[in-house]
Amino acid sequence: MGSALVSQVSPARRVALAVLVEAGRRDARVRELLDSSKALRALDRRDASFARRLVLGATATEGCLDQALDAHLSKPGKVAPRVRAALRLAAFELIYLGQRREVAVSQGVELVRSQARAAAGLANAVLRRVADDRDAFLSALDVDAGERSLAARARRAGLPVWLLSRIEASLGDTAASELCAAQLEPAPxxxxxxxxxxxxxxxxxxxxxxxxxxxxxxxxxxxxxxxxxxxxxxxxxxxxxxxxxxxxxxxxxxxxxxxxxxxxxxxxxxxxxxxxxxxxxxxxxxxxxxxxxxxxxxxxxxxxxxxxxxxxxxxxxxxxxxxxxxxxxxxxxxxxxxxxxxxxxxxxxxxxxxxxxxxxxxxxxxxxxxxxxxxxxxxxxxxxxxxxxxxxxxxxxxxxxxxxxxxxxxxxxxxxxxxxxxxxxxxxxxxxxxxxxxxxxxxxxxxxxxxxxxxxxxxxxxxxxxxxxxxxxxxxxxxxxxxxxxxxxxxxxxxxxxxxxxxxxxxxxxxxxxxxxxxxxxxxxxxxx
Known part of the structure; x- marks a missing residue:
């Protein structure tokens, strides 16, 4: 079973990575690229929906994903943009979608391999550590106790801490909590x-x-x-x-x-x-x-x-x-x-x-x-x-x-x-x-x-x-x-x-x-x- 998981990247993930890499290369908005993607239109409806969720979610939580990844990278600044895009997709599945560890890690490794074969081993090690630390990361256990609660709320919503602080001050705690609860869900x-x-x-x-x-x-x-x-x-x-x-x-x-x-x-x-x-x-x-x-x-x-x-x-x-x-x-x-x-x-x-x-x-x-x-x-x-x-x-x-x-x-x-x-x-x-x-x-x-x-x-x-x-x-x-x-x-x-x-x-x-x-x-x- 394990070998089957790593035999090839799923079509939805392959399209999602292509969109993220192109967005980074052109500094373009991902929704516009999704709307114009012929590869996305070629997917069946369920795969297309999953690809969209991956792209939109990994983009919305980009900074939090980088925090989780960089904690396990010895030289974060040396990671190629296309490799980082692949790592973000896998980390998004692990942290925010609750994907099974073996699926997200193996698919993430293959995504990285498709961009830089030599980085596959690194991807395997980093993604396994991200999976192990998921709960601690979302609870912001690495943050000082006085700032931990706000940091944890921000990470769970995929938002910058400073921005959530402004939102809470503007809307109040109840409305801000509702905004956070909806942040990674599709808008009607x-x-x-x-x-x-x-x-x-x-x-x-x-x-x-x-x-x-x-x-x-x-x-x-x-x-x-x-x-x-x-x-x-x-x-x-x-x-x-x-x-x-x-x-x-x-x-x-x-x-x-x-x-x-x-x-x-x-x-x-x-x-x-x-x-x-x-x-x-x-x-x-x-x-x-x-x-x-x-x-x-x-x-x-x-x-x-x-x-x-x-x-x-x-x-x-x-x-x-x-x-x-x-x-x-x-x-x-x-x-x-x-x-x-x-x-x-x-x-x-x-x-x-x-x-x-x-x-x-x-x-x-x-x-x-x-x-x-x-x-x-x-x-x-x-x-x-x-x-x-x-x-x-x-x-x-x-x-x-x-x-x-x-x-x-x-x-x-x-x-x-x-x-x-x-x-x-x-x-x-x-x-x-x-x-x-x-x-x-x-x-x-x-x-x-x-x-x-x-x-x-x-x-x-x-x-x-x-x-x-x-x-x-x-x-x-x-x-x-x-x-x-x-x-x-x-x-x-x-x-x-x-x-x-x-x-x-x-x-x-x-x-x-x-x-x-x-x-x-x-x-x-x-x-x-």
Whole structure:
């Protein structure tokens, strides 16, 4: 039996190693490489899921894996990158997946042998020691007693100690524990579906604004026993792999976050009936009601992809809590969206406006022209481009970026709603972007990012019409980028004209969606401080 274990590397592990080696060579994101990997697509579904889990997990826990490995390497700095990638995969299986020792070690040795034959003996010795020390490593017995508890929590989540310390200080112990519990699990997937004309169709409901509907048919040949992205998926036969929900009066918001900051738009929707009233909590479990129109939870993503809806741009993948942010800025009138990127929130806002029959004008500002082109092209294909203008420019200098808009009136153009979707650490989305924890630096979250976020907020404030809303948003769970930035803004001269309508923070948890923050600020009418 032992010889069979080492006879050859499993296909999933071989593909996983190829992706990690390529990511290191090109300094590329592993998800992008996985999505474009022909070798991954050639695997059966179960092997493909395992390969993805190995790649994403080894990347997310990279620093912890190196700590475990380096403790047993005499010259850690001399290990070739491709050999280290192979060792990380095996160490991830041993430490975080609880793989049988003989399987993980033998497969790890063969992975290393495939990259450097002479290093196979070293790999065997090191991986056996990693297996022996697993429990001690996760318990951080090598760390001073005063720091051991935090180090152990960080290692079990695969996070840097300094980052977990910031997360706990920002969210509190309970929410931080939930984030850690979800860190190495797959994030649930949701989509935003654009409305589609359905006149004459029997499923067209009378209560759908403008006679719009959207349904996704699951190809019959795709039905049967399936394995989800990381394991068995719930049965969704006959429903295109979707757990669908619709918005209704009194529905719950998509929140999975901090209880002491309950989200309610009631505070600022009085007098603004165009703003949906939502309150309560949403855990992100498939089948739970309370999602806005067009927002659907996908329980079997490969099956949904097979419907072709994404390729036809009938829907976009968007986290439920990210859609909640977009909805907070979806109102009648004019809107300036700062930091539009490739346009996911632009799409969500345009779709929501169409669902609700809102008349609005939307300007999507993004620094990079290529992303602007992608945004506009997708909107046009989806039939959502009416009333939307996409502009490339620097949001720290809106007078220059919006020169063409300002020129006709000879003064600054003001907007009823301004959304600042600020660049941030992304710590609320680490499950989806596994490079974040070990590429992020303390200086980023202490100085660089908050400084830029404050500048963007101050600049955006000059574009809010009297009585209008300024919505500040991040996908961070760190208070340094969220409440602290808003508080600093309110203390400035520009901030004196604004009052806080609401603040809302969500965080990842098992079965729940991502961590997003947004604060809704209302500008006072002219003459009122």
């Amino acid at each position: 997937i949701a989509i935003c579906a654009a409305p589609a004309p359905c006149e004459g169709r029997p499923d067209a409901a009378a209560d759908k604004p403008g006679g719009y509907c959207r349904g996704f048919e699951r190809p019959e040949e795709k039905l049967g026993d399936t394995v989800g992205l990381f394991g068995p998926a719930p049965s969704t036969a006959g429903n295109g792999g979707l757990a669908t929900c619709g918005f209704h009066a009194g529905a719950t918001a998509c929140t999975s976050g901090v209880a002491e900051n309950p989200y309610t738009i009631d505070e600022f929707s009085a007098g603004h009936p165009e703003t949906p009233t939502v309150s309560g909590s949403f855990t992100g479990q498939p089948g739970q009601t309370g999602l806005p129109a067009g927002c659907e939870v996908v329980s079997d993503f490969p099956a949904f992809v097979a419907t072709g809806a994404l390729e036809r741009v009938e829907a976009v993948v968007s986290d439920v809590n990210a859609q909640t942010v977009a909805l907070a800025a979806t109102r009648p009138g004019s809107c300036l969206e700062i930091g539009a990127g490739r346009g996911t929130k632009t799409y969500v806002m345009a779709a929501a406006a169409m669902h609700r029959g809102l008349a609005r004008e939307h300007v999507a500002l993004e620094l990079y022209p290529a992303k602007c082109r992608q945004n506009l092209a997708r909107l046009e294909r989806a039939g959502l481009s009416d009333g939307v203008r996409v502009i490339a420019g620097d949001a720290t200098d809106l007078d220059t970026a919006l020169t063409e808009l300002d020129a006709p009136a000879g003064e600054r153009r003001l907007f009823d709603t301004v959304l600042v979707d600020a660049p941030c650490s992304g710590t609320g989305t680490m499950r989806r972007h596994p490079e974040i924890p070990w590429r992020l630096a303390e200086r980023d979250v202490d100085e660089s990012l908050p400084g830029l976020q404050l500048r963007l907020l101050q600049e955006a404030a000059r574009r809010v019409a009297p009585g209008g809303l300024l919505v500040y948003a991040t996908c961070s769970v760190l208070s340094a980028e969220n409440d602290r930035v808003v508080d600093c803004f309110l203390a400035t001269e520009a901030g004196h004209a604004f009052g806080v309508a609401s603040r809302h923070q969500t965080h990842p948890a098992p079965g729940a969606f991502d961590g997003h923050y947004h604060a809704v600020l209302r500008r006072a009418d002219e003459g009122v401080r």
